[in-house]
Amino acid sequence: MQSNTSDVIVIGGGAMGTATAFELVKRGRSVRLFEQFSIGHDLGSSHGYSRIIRRAYYEHPDYVPFVDRAYELWRELEKTVAESLLAVTGIIEIGAPESPLLKGSLLSCQLHAIAHESLDAAQIRARFPQFQVPDFMRGVWQKDAGILAVERCILAFRLAAKNAGAMLHEEEEVLSIEPQKSGVAIATRRGRYTAPNVIVCAGSWAGRMLADLNLPLCVTRQPLGFFTPKKRELFELGTFPLFLMELDGRSFYGFPFFGVDYMKVASHTHGKIVTPDTVDRSFSAADESELRDFLDAHIPEAGGRLSFGKICLYTNTPDSDFILDAHPKHPNILIAAGFSGHGFKFASVVGETMAELCVAGKTRHKIDRFALGRFG
Numbered sequence: 001m002q003s004n005t006s007d008v009i010v011i012g013g014g015a016m017g018t019a020t021a022f023e024l025v026k027r028g029r030s031v032r033l034f035e036q037f038s039i040g041h042d043l044g045s046s047h048g049y050s051r052i053i054r055r056a057y058y059e060h061p062d063y064v065p066f067v068d069r070a071y072e073l074w075r076e077l078e079k080t081v082a083e084s085l086l087a088v089t090g091i092i093e094i095g096a097p098e099s100p101l102l103k104g105s106l107l108s109c110q111l112h113a114i115a116h117e118s119l120d121a122a123q124i125r126a127r128f129p130q131f132q133v134p135d136f137m138r139g140v141w142q143k144d145a146g147i148l149a150v151e152r153c154i155l156a157f158r159l160a161a162k163n164a165g166a167m168l169h170e171e172e173e174v175l176s177i178e179p180q181k182s183g184v185a186i187a188t189r190r191g192r193y194t195a196p197n198v199i200v201c202a203g204s205w206a207g208r209m210l211a212d213l214n215l216p217l218c219v220t221r222q223p224l225g226f227f228t229p230k231k232r233e234l235f236e237l238g239t240f241p242l243f244l245m246e247l248d249g250r251s252f253y254g255f256p257f258f259g260v261d262y263m264k265v266a267s268h269t270h271g272k273i274v275t276p277d278t279v280d281r282s283f284s285a286a287d288e289s290e291l292r293d294f295l296d297a298h299i300p301e302a303g304g305r306l307s308f309g310k311i312c313l314y315t316n317t318p319d320s321d322f323i324l325d326a327h328p329k330h331p332n333i334l335i336a337a338g339f340s341g342h343g344f345k346f347a348s349v350v351g352e353t354m355a356e357l358c359v360a361g362k363t364r365h366k367i368d369r370f371a372l373g374r375f376g
C-alpha cells in the first residue's frame with residue numbers, strides 16, 4: 001500500500017508554497033505540495049505577467065535586508081532552471097515630498113546606503129517625457145529595481161521542486177487540517193495524509209484554512225488594466241520605466257511592455273472587500289475608467305485602447321506586514337500569509353525562511369515584525 005506520509009506537507013502551490021516546497025527538498029526533506037487548482041493558475045494573487053521588485057522599501061526599512069536576500073535567491077533560481085526571470089529596469093517613484101512613498105523610500109535609501117537619485121518635477125519630465133507631473137511633486141529613481149515574470153517564477157519553483165523530488169498534488173484541495181498527538185493529518189477528497197509538519201501558504205484562502213485562529217485578514221479585489229498605448233515606442237522595455245505614483249492618498253503603478261506588448265497599470269489602493277470564492281473576476285467598465293482617468297491625467301500617451309483586464313486578490317493584514325509564524329497552539333503548523341499586495345518579490349526568501357523554521361525551528365532572517373502575536 002502506498003504510504004501517505006512525508007516529512008512536510010505544504011498547502012498552497014502559489015508563490016510562497018512553491019518556493020517553500022523547493023527550499024525544503026533542497027534541504028533533503030520529503031515534501032507533498034497540495035494545490036487546489038493547477039500550479040500557475042490565475043485565480044489567486046500571483047498572475048498578470050509581472051511583479052515589481054525594489055530595494056528602497058518605502059513600507060519600512062526593515063524589509064531591505066530581506067529583499068536583498070530575495071534578489072540573491074531569485075538569481076539562484078534562474079541558474080537552477082536555466083531561465084531568465086528577473087529584468088532589472090530601475091523604478092521612478094513619484095509623489096509629494098511629504099508623501100509616505102517618497103519619505104519612506106528615501107529613509108530606506110539613507111539607512112541602507114541604497115544608490116538613488118532625487119529628482120524634481122522638471123527633471124522627471126525631462127528624463128521620462130511620458131509623465132505629466134505637477135510641479136510640486138518629486139521623484140526617487142532607484143536603478144536596482146526590476147520586474148519578476150510572476151507566472152514563470154512560480155512554474156520555475158514548481159519544476160525545481162519536482163526535479164528535486166517534491167510530490168505535487170495539483171487539483172487536490174485540502175479540506176481540513178487535523179493536529180494529532182504527534183504530527184498533523186490533512187484530508188482531501190482523494191485521501192488522508194500525515195506529516196510531522198505542515199506549512200500553510202494558502203494566500204487569499206488562508207483565513208478559511210485557519211478558521212480557528214480568526215486571522216485579521218481582509219481580501220480585496222484588485223483590477224489590472226493592459227492598454228495598447230497611443231505611441232507604442234514610448235512604452236517599450238528600456239524606454240519606459242517601472243513607476244509608482246502617489247497622489248491624494250491613492251497610489252498607482254505600472255510597467256513597460258513585459259511578457260506582453262501592452263502597458264500594464266493598476267491601483268495599489270485597496271479595492272472592494274471580497275472573498276476568493278465569490279469575487280467578481282470580470283473586468284468592468286468602472287475598472288477601466290478608474291485606470292484610464294489616471295493615465296489621461298498623468299501618462300496620456302499610454303491610454304489608448306484597453307486590450308484586456310484581469311482581477312487579482314490582495315490578502316491584507318491591518319498593518320500590511322506579513323504573517324510568518326507558527327500556529328500559537330500547534331507549533332508544527334507554520335503559517336505564511338497576509339502578504340498585503342507586496343509579497344511576491346519576497347517569495348524566494350519566504351521559502352527559505354519557512355524551510356529554516358520547519359527544519360531548524362529558527363531562521364537567519366529577522367522576522368519579529370511578522371509575528372502573529374502583534375495582533376493580540
Ligand SMILES: Cc1cc2nc3c(=O)[nH]c(=O)nc-3n(C[C@H](O)[C@H](O)[C@H](O)COP(=O)(O)OP(=O)(O)OC[C@H]3O[C@@H](n4cnc5c(N)ncnc54)[C@H](O)[C@@H]3O)c2cc1C
Binds near residue numbers: 314
Ligand atoms: C494585482 C496585484 C499586483 C501585485 N503586485 C506586486 C508587486 O508588484 N510586487 C510584489 O512584491 N507583490 C505584488 N503583489 C503581491 C503578491 O503577488 C502576493 O503577495 C503574492 O503573490 C502572494 O502569494 P501567495 O503564495 O500568498 O498567494 P497565491 O500565489 O495566491 O497562492 C496561494 C495558493 O494556495 C492555494 N490554496 C488555497 N487554499 C487551498 C487549499 N485548501 N488546498 C489547496 N490549495 C489551496 C490557492 O489555490 C493558491 O494557488 C501583487 C498582488 C496583486 C494581486
